[in-house]
Amino acid sequence: MTEAVENGNLIMKLEAFFSSCILEGWKDSVVTLQNTQRVYDWSENLGIVRRCIESIVDKILTPPAKARVREKRQSVPKDWWTEDISFLDIDMFRCIVTAVKSTNVLQPQLIGEALHVYACRWLLDMTESQPNESSSSRGDDSPHRKRRILETIVGLIPADKASVSIKFLLRLLSFANFLGVSPVTKAELLRLSSLQLEEVTLDDLLLPTRSPNDQTSHDTDLVKTVLESFLRQWRRQTSASESQSLLRSIHKIGKLVDSYLLVVAKDANLPVHKFASLIETLPGIARPEHNDLYKAINTYLKEKKGNTTINKTHASPEQHADRQETSVIRDELSKLKLSAGEQSSKGKGNRSSEPGTSGVHHNLRKYDDKQQLRQEQSFKIRAATERGTEKGMEIREEDISGIHLNHHKKAQVRRVSEKTHSKSRER
Incomplete structure (x- = not known):
């Protein structure tokens, strides 16, 4: 040979x-x-x-x-090679991309496009909840392999800010949380995402939740995490120098977040603490006006109010607590309105002329400069008189609810009570 x-x-x-x-x-x-x-x-x-x-x-x-x-073509695009090398193993793909990057001949956007094509082929389709057909048919959809692919792709992202889109970074971060990649990979994705957050659109933020235990439609935790990272970088820049560009930047993010809140507010399964936490993440300077925020809160309360057909026997303790938190004020107000209505109807109808027969009264009294709602039990003087007990005949000033007497009238009431009591004992 x-x-x-x-x-x-x-x-x-x-x-x-x-x-x-x-x-x-x-x-x-x-x-x-x-x-x-x-x-x-x-x-x-x-x-x-x-x-x-x-x-x-x-x-x-x-x-x-x-x-x-x-294949002869009339015009060959610059990224003609990205799809063909996406079929290669991750190690071979890494060697090719690393060699191409080291020459500094191609634009960083072309490297980013190659990474995007490879991620869409081998990872889950980032717009769907089911595995990509190409990865499923090869049997290479194990979580360990996907974590390795994702970590390799993140390590190959060029340093240029515009090499990959913010939408691609957010989708990678969402998938990284689902796969449980290394903290280093998550931190790098979070850093890159926060650097390009000003370029994000509302559709880019509407990422579906991937956790099987989460019943919400959108991944608000991811948006909150990226927003916090962006605000940390923004505060560092603001402390160094104040400029109109930084102010416009935070205003743009504030308007975008309020628009996002208006969309996620329609999700009746979104917990109150997540919705409130996302609202409070933005500083006050980010909202020159609150129109969209008010609309979002109003929409959220309407959705919560309409979500009354849920079978509470199948709800988790967290859901019960969240539902109780949102309805406690509404329930208390309903009770007060019902009590007030009953008292009003009694006053217009068969209300007794004797004092103390008005039922349960709610009086606001001040204790330590705070108003507390206290219930006072009513009593009937006629029943107490027939029993002839001294305890029943002791008329205390605070028990005569709704009657205002001066000192002279109160003395007359006491004298009448004593005479009635003495006659009862003589009999």
Whole structure:
């Protein structure tokens, strides 16, 4: 098989074929590199992996007009290579992207596009809750593999601020929380997201919740975390220098967050503490006006009020506590209104002329400069007189609810009471 026996043996012919045919074509180089995974150690020792990667990188860096691509197109886009290399293993993909980045020939946006295409192919479809068909068909959708892919992609993001979109970063962060990636990866995604938060749109923030235990429609925790990170950076910049651009920036974020609140307020399953916490995250300077905030709060209260058909027997303790928190004021007001209505109807109807027969009275009394609601029990003088007990005949001033007597009238009442009591004892 070697040239030591005779010229033109198999090894020489294979080398000529590999160099002139495989490495010269784009598709052949990618497919060959993809197939080396089956016998990776053998291919690595023979230098096949290294030479295929070098060939692919060289063709990526070649201007599209000079690239030898089998599929002839009228105009070749700059990102023509991103989809083909997305089929490769994550380690091979990392080697290619790292080599391309090191040359500083391509724009950072093209590197970011390659990362986006690869993430959409191998990770969960970030707009759906089901796995991507390409990953499911290959059986490579294990959480461990996806964590590794996600961490590698985050490590390859260029330092340029505009290399990837804020929407892509937020979707990666949402998926990172779901997969439980390393804290370093989460921190980096959070930092990059907060740096580009000014470019975010309302649709970008409407990320679905991925936790199976969370019944809410939108991931408000993620939005709150990114917002807090943005505010920390904004405060550091504000302490260093105050400018109109920083003020416009916080106003823009404030208006966007209030618009987001108006959308999530329609979710009846959103807990009160999450909704309130998101409102309080923004500083006062971020809201020059509160129109959208008032609309959001009004919408949220209406949704909570209308959510009365839920079977409470199947609710969790947290849901019971949250529902009680939102309805306690409404219930108390209803009770007070009902009590006031009963007293009013009695006053217009068959109300007794005797004092103390008006039922239960609610009086506001001050204790330590605070008004407290206290109930006083009424009594009937006629019943107490028939019993003839001294305790029943003791008329205390505070028990005569709703009657205002001066000192002279009160003395007359006491004298009448004493005479009645003495006559009762003589009998």
